Amino acid sequence: MDHSGTVVIVARPGSDWSDSLEVLSERYAYRVLLVGTPAEALTAMSSIHVDLAVAEDRQEETVGLDFLTRLRVSHPEIMRVYVTPAPSSVSYQALAKAAIYQFLLTPLDPAQLGLVVERALEARELHRRHRILSREFKISGALMFGERREPVFRPESHQFEKLVYASEKMAEMCDVAKQAAATELPILIQGETGTGKELLARAIHYNSPRRASPLLVQNCGGMPDELLQSELFGHKRGAFTGAISDRLGLFRAADGGTVFLDEISDVSPSFQVSLLRFLQEGEVKPLGADKVIHCNVRIIAASNKPLQDLVAQGKFRQDLYFRLKGFEFEVPPLRDRPDDIGPLAEFFAAKHADAMGRKVLGITANTLxxxxxxxxxxxVRELENEIRRMVALTNDGEYITTRNMAPSLLAAASARRQGDGLRGFVPEGITLKDQVESLEKQIVGRALIRNHWNQSRTAAELGLSRVGLANKIKRYNLNENG
Ligand SMILES: Nc1ncnc2c1ncn2[C@@H]1O[C@H](COP(=O)(O)OP(=O)(O)OP(=O)(O)O)[C@@H](O)[C@H]1O
Ligand SMILES: [Mg+2]
Structure with a gap:
């Protein structure tokens, strides 16, 4: 499902965007999301990468322009195009404040819109390249003065919408998820807390043919049964005490789109029956209604308790479990994919430094x-919190170092490393001196590898002088090629 960029359009109710949608998606292969309100646009932006926003106003209105103005601050990287019946209806100051790329007059000419979007994205790409080149220039300048700096975006890291990863495990899972997204089958996502289940669900929705329709989220944990049923399936007025008017329900509100049911393991047996009926027949029955209503919704469910165990204990219906797992994903815990930790840490450091307006240089290799x-x-949630805290403790112009790491994490890491370093190691030689030396050679060699043969850093880590380290390298005949 390749596309050349994502465009979000905030349309006024009742206006006809069909020709423009066709031009943007067919001729230019953009992925287009049409939403009704700025709030919906922001929700979409929190889970997918958006390149350009188009907002429309009618005569005398400024809802669209206000939205673009806010976007300039909250998402400065998103290009902004404004659609208005007459430029005279807004002041030039207001237009300047939104720093839009271009405004277009209604009635809109779809071909003109297509061209403007294309040019805007080209301009942004040029700007981006310019920034990268000047950054590289600065980095090579810094190197000349003996500083070393790792690039923030490593070549091995990937993104699936907002999911960042580098490990083989996540790469395999995201590949299948992209294929699953294109189908209509229900999806079950399991995994420990904070592994990114919701982020995966959002990525799947926005890569599915349903992406222009809503994704509605319902947390099923800790909800009284009646309330949950009425939230999802709706109710008729008077269905129960307090039901003072008809309620539509999430399933019907999401018609054509996706409903994400979080903490599905917590639902009652009677809710399980209703959900099973929906999955089998595509029908919902609002509480207190006598007729069933058909609606077209894809279900993505998530659980941090293994559903299979609950099935075995008789707490979750087996038929529902089988229905839910059209595709099944198990997001691995972070400790089982250590390759992701570095790229995620750098990603979060850049993200939170930006958000806090801080200029940290990066994370030292030793800290990573x-x-x-x-x-x-x-x-991942814990890692992100930790990095956010470390960014807050780092001064502008400095690297994030282990000095800012939570003592408990630091202690755990050292204990683990010593364990790893010595596990399975059999010293060479017979005399005590020979055995101690072989151990020393091993420790120095590993520290050098860990620090990518940066001798100052290795010396600092081992508490040696640079000359002391150089002597040991010579004595043990250590070299970079092993
Ligand atoms: N691969 C990732 N890349 C970037 N951010 C991630 C990744 N995985 C998780 N996160 C971030 O970590 C936090 C937790 O992710 P999410 O809410 O998706 O987890 P979850 O599995 O649904 O957790 P829970 O079971 O507690 O509901 C979020 O802030 C999310 O943005
Ligand atoms: Mg969640």
């Missing part, structure tokens, strides 16, 4: 090494 050894029971 330590982070990769931590087990993170709270998974």
């Amino acid at each position: 090494e330590k982070l990769a050894l931590c087990s993170f029971p709270g998974n």
